[in-house]
Amino acid sequence: MSDSDQEKYSIDEMMNRLKSRGEGGFDGEPQLVTREDGSQVMRVRKRKRRSRQPHKEAEARQRKRTLLIAAFVTLLLVGVGLGIVGWIFYLNGSGYRSGIESKISAWTGGEVKTTQFRATPVSIGASEIELTWTEDHPAARLNLRGITGNVELASHFGTPLSGEQLTAARGGELVLRVADPVSADRPELPVGICPFDFNYRVNGLNITFGQGPRPAMVVSDTEASFVVPELSRPSGNLVLQGGHSRIPGWGSYDIDFASLQLTQDGLRVGNLELIPEGAKEAEIRLGGDELPPVLIRGGVSELRLRIMDMPSLVLLGNGLGRIVDATFETPEKEVNTARFFFDVTDPASLRAEAPIQTTLSSNLRLHHLQLFNTLALEVGNDRLAQARFETEARANLKRSSSETRLENISLVSQGLIRIEGKLAASSGGKLDGVLEVGLPDSTVISTSSRALPEVFNRQSSGHRWASVRISGTADQPADDLAEQLKQALVGTSPASGGQSGLEDEFIDLTTPE
Secondary structure (H helix, E strand, C coil): CCCCCCCCCCHHHHHHHHHHHHCCCCCCCEEEEECCCCCEEEEECCCCCCCCCHHHHHHHHHHHHHHHHHHHHHHHHHHHHHHHHHHHHHHCCHHHHHHHHHHHHHHHCCEEEEECCEEECCEEEEEEEEEECCCCCCEEEEEEEEEEEECCHHHHHCCCEEEEEEEECCCEEEEECCCCCCCCCCCCCCCCCCCEEEEEEEEEEEEEECCCCCCCEEEEEEEEEEECCCCCCCCEEEEEECCEEEECCCEEEEEEEEEEEECCCCEEEEEEEEEECCCCCCEEEEECCCCCCECCCCCEEEEEEEEECEEHHHHHHHHHCCCEECEEECCHHHHHHCEEEEECCEEEEEEEEEEEEECCCCCEEECCCHHHHHHHHHHCCHHHHHCCECCEEEEEEEEECCEEEEEEEEEEECCCEEEEEEEEEECCCEEEEEEEEEEEHHHHHHCCCCCHHHHCCEEECCEEEEEEEEEEECCCEEECHHHHHHHHHHCCCHHHCCHHHHHHHHHHHHCCC
């Protein structure tokens, strides 16, 4: 059809038609319509219904998903809650407790008994755990009380059971047997892979070495921590802090610090620091990283020994400690030569050997020995009665459970007196020794004593020397210097060069008959 044939509208007609279309009512309302023939009718505009509504369907789907998720979460929480409750019942049941006890027993070799065991997915504890071993084991019994600790949740599903720390808050007790040297192939340390990975701590541990009414050593109320560095190796590190120790025949000590390592070869002492009871400034240090480990099955073991600011009564015991008055230390240049020896099968085998000297702030004195009063009277010098050896005071100490001995004694009071020799005291207090006493040549020559030159008849290094025997007890020490002077006085003759003999001869020659 050509453009000329198309229906033509004027501008007014077009506007009227658009206007008539825009004046239509809303859906469902009647509308007056004029037909082409001029007749008018009422028409109702019908709403066209859509077949799909996307936003409504999306809302419905979202509501359905929300309901499903809420139901799933609710079921999951209920399931987890029921699982946790069931798990807690399982953890606190006899089966789980028996499994824990079996693992402890298999690793330690001891018989295990727990009291009021309890556990949750993140913690574990018991009122008491007790381990006992057979007679061939070096440990007799271990008792721990008030055990609590945290547990890593994932460790319940594998090995080892692990956590940060397991603590025995109410203390415990460890009883060790004195080893039997004839026992062979005795288990000494836990074997196999450790089934537990914790740092262990005991507040207030008591350790007894040896059973019976008189144990070899007692450590009381110490704070102990134990770590197994490698679970696959039978070894562990033990640290003690605080507490007290008592060694029969050696006294009581406070434990400042102790670092020990348990290995298959034995016990290595990294550092053991002891403070004598009643002498807070003093200290004894034992160690031996570079030395062979302590022989658990028996045999002589040794540790390095260092003595610092030690009062003589503590260091030397009640025997020599009441004779010798000073504060001692090991010389810095000889600190590596001092040793502490012992055999774990024989508590009486403990002995110490160390060079000692007085500290800079201490002057040594020898009490209760009559020889000083005797010399003061013979020489006429009261200073000898209260002699202080401030120039030099050193000796070699040898102490055991049966005797304390000082050898290579060297005491110097400048210009007054020198003493060398050896001195010993038994555990019962009996004294024995020989002291070489030296007086300056000028003192002996100028004295008016007739017997002194006879007794001090050896000359060396500008001194005259005499040997004095020490005997008696620590309560009543004795020496033979006075007796020697008495015998010399009785036995003096002109031939001996004694002063009294020359005077008698002069009188005889000048007196007329």
